[in-house]
Amino acid sequence: MADSNDSQPGAPVPCAACRGTGQVISNLGGSPSQVPCPWCEGSGTQIPGHDAQAARRAAAA
Numbered sequence: 514m515a516d517s518n519d520s521q522p523g524a525p526v527p528c529a530a531c532r533g534t535g536q537v538i539s540n541l542g543g544s545p546s547q548v549p550c551p552w553c554e555g556s557g558t559q560i561p562g563h564d565a566q567a568a569r570r571a572a573a574a
C-alpha cells in the first residue's frame with residue numbers, strides 16, 4: 514500500500530484567492546500593493562467557513 518497522497522479529510526487546501534501564497538495584489542488607491550490575503554489571513558491555506566467580507570467590513574468601519 515503506497516497510496517498516502519490521496520485526498521484525505523482535513524488535509525490543508527491551498528487558498529484559491531491567493532493560490533496558496535498568502536498574499537494578494539490590491540489595486541485600491543490607484544497603485545498595486547501586496548497585502549495579506551483576507552480569505553486565508555495570509556496563511557495560504559483555505560479556512561473553511563471563513564468570511565472575507567466580514568473582515569473587510571471590520572477594516573473599513
Ligand SMILES: [Zn+2]
Nearest residue numbers: 528531550553
Ligand atoms: Zn489566500
